[in-house]
């Protein structure tokens with residue numbers, strides 16, 4: 422049933438029929454059924470794509486950046502027109518609710534707009550020289566073809582954060598999407614090609630999709646013609662990618678998940694905190710890298726607040742998001758995700774947890790899809806599974822009395838992606854944002870840790886990998902920096918007063 426809807430969505434999005442046959446079955450987490458087949462790229466095709474990207478780079482780097490921006494403007498235009506269809510495909514392929522599927526496409530449109538503006542603002546510097554009649558400057562030049570490896574949970578937006586910037590910066594993009602969500606990637610490639618045809622004079626191979634598993638990713642990571650690889654996924658994956666990139670001195674942008682926490686202080690607006698925490702912990706069925714996974718609640722409000730949270734967890738609507746807009750929790754991506762969740766809950770119990778929810782629902786109706794009630798887990802201490810990221814809707818709740826101690830605990834995990842504090846006391850909020858506060862790449866006040874806008878740099882510290890994508894000056898990663906000193910005089914004064922008279 423879903424398969425025929427997918428066929429018509431792919432038709433509408435312009436995905437050619439020959440991209441839709443092959444040995445790899447694509448499954449929808451909504452029902453577990455096979456919705457399409459695709460073909461993996463052979464190693465030969467991957468090598469060809471890299472050669473083409475390199476050739477495209479030689480042309481594209483000469484195109485003035487504002488003209489490169491025009492291509493990204495047209496891509497944004499295609500995305501606007503396709504927002505409903507592509508959003509729905511994201512829902513079917515990744516399982517997120519319809520509003521989040523559309524939101525993901527909006528995030529792509531937003532970064533295109535950002536990149537178009539940026540295409541006239543790839544600013545360098547002029548630097549005061551210590552030598553008379555000399556000028557120093559810094560220029561930014563295109564870097565070269567960029568490999569982008571993305572994960573199932575944001576199957577298209579993460580590509581766009583990288584691609585929109587890379588393209589205006591003069592760098593072609595080769596994309597290996599998650600093997601769990603290749604259809605949305607093929608659709609985005611079709612939209613890109615439509616934009617390229619409208620722009621005219623776009624070199625072949627400026628943007629390519631390579632479907633496949635780990636072996637295709639490895640080709641991108643190891644090829645010396647790709648000076649930058651941006652990879653989103655598990656810390657285990659990132660550790661390997663980072664090491665292999667370091668071996669050939671390539672750059673990496675690593676975005677490897679988080680074990681994100683929030684602190685709820687006594688002065689917080691608890692109605693607001695409740696809604697924010699529900700979205701951050703339950704939204705996307707806990708499958709965002711920014712999902713809220715740990716919650717520290719002040720002991721003076723703990724019982725009241727946790728009672729309210731329990732009500733939300735017990736009543737939130739779970740199910741196939743295509744059937745009703747009231748569904749807020751879609752399925753887990755697959756059986757492995759379900760098993761990981763159950764394993765974490767089991768371990769939590771051995772650490773003294775009280776677990777509310779977490780069980781499978783709708784199993785009879787969907788024997789091959791994995792819907793769960795989100796789990797609220799009261800923990801006596803930050804131990805066992807609380808210390809790691811489990812990609813599922815589990816919120817571990819702990820109590821605290823002293824904010825400094827809570828911040829210590831907050832930071833005492835391996836990841837450092839996102840964080841937040843709920844408080845109306847500016848001494849508390851400023852402390853949380855200070856050098857001695859949250860050690861994450863993102864720290865918010867009175868909102869949850871997820872749902873970032875594209876204008877800020879996105880990414881985090883420690884085992885999150887250190888990369889930054891999207892806004893602020895993240896564009897610099899896709900360019901190379903050239904420092905130049907120009908002597909417009911007739912003397913040759915040397916820096917640092919060095920004398921060298923011949």
Ligand code: UN1
Pocket residue numbers: 528574575579653708709710711870871872873874
């Ligand atoms: C991810 O889960 O990989 O901040 C990215 C957010 C989204 C992006 C999440 N804008 O939650």
